[in-house]
Amino acid sequence: MVWVTMRNSWIPFYVVLIGWLIFQYRKQAPGLILTLVVAVTLSDQMASSVMKPLTLRLRPCHEPALQKLIHPVLECGGTYGFASSHAANAFALAMALWLLVGKRFSWIKWTFLWAILVSYSRIYVGAHYPLDVLAGAGIGVVMATISAVLQQKVVERFFIVKKNQV
Template structure:
């Protein structure tokens, strides 16, 4: 385990030190929440265009539940495992670029988990209509996740674990949403 942690720190330092003052604002923006609101509006539009209002309500409930679970699980892991964020790790003092810093613990990244949750969920619900969408969604999730390394708030293992959890939860909640939608459609066709 010690070797994995050492390797993780080395990869972090390499990636983190690729940054420069010129690009700091861009990556701060990428890592922010509010900058992506227009993208979420586009997601909502695509869902509304492809699903009936009643099904859209179920989809939004499953998204809200999934993001909440994704976020809360990350918090439980952070306090339970207690791995320091890079910006709080004394062994990295004067070796890394600290652009931002967060709470004390960082394993695993809720940014990575939440964005990969949304990417997976939206892919599962819209892939049949928009074949290009997964490429865009997973690129977006990877970019947001990388921003956390760039800024100095997460190690690569924090990101990989967060992405894996988001992918798993996105698959789980989208499968539930699709089952509910199919059941609703079957009930409507039986009545009709």
């Protein structure tokens, strides 16, 4: 779980994903990749810059009453944990991929299993409560949906030639 929770562990996955999108979608790939980046950025900022300062909920590893009950396997991280940025980002990526290319590639649904694993790892290492992870997952799904809908509107407005205009 320590390896799963480390952000740098997934860099090869992200590189392969970007390469695959470029190979599969060529001209459309930049827009798809930009949409993924926007979804993850929005989810990360909502969790880290809005929710954590707004709620000021201590992480389990910073909660004095829990110090004798938990044994963190990593450094605790920031003081506040609601909502989990790891969960938000993982679910934003999985949901955005599903919305953008899931109809064509049904195996994309397995990225949700990856997102669940990453999210659970945050509970395992003592960085988050289950509700932190659920809230993060919800934030990720919402931000991915917003990003995918906006991407579709941009594509329809600027890149699809309508039949009556031809």
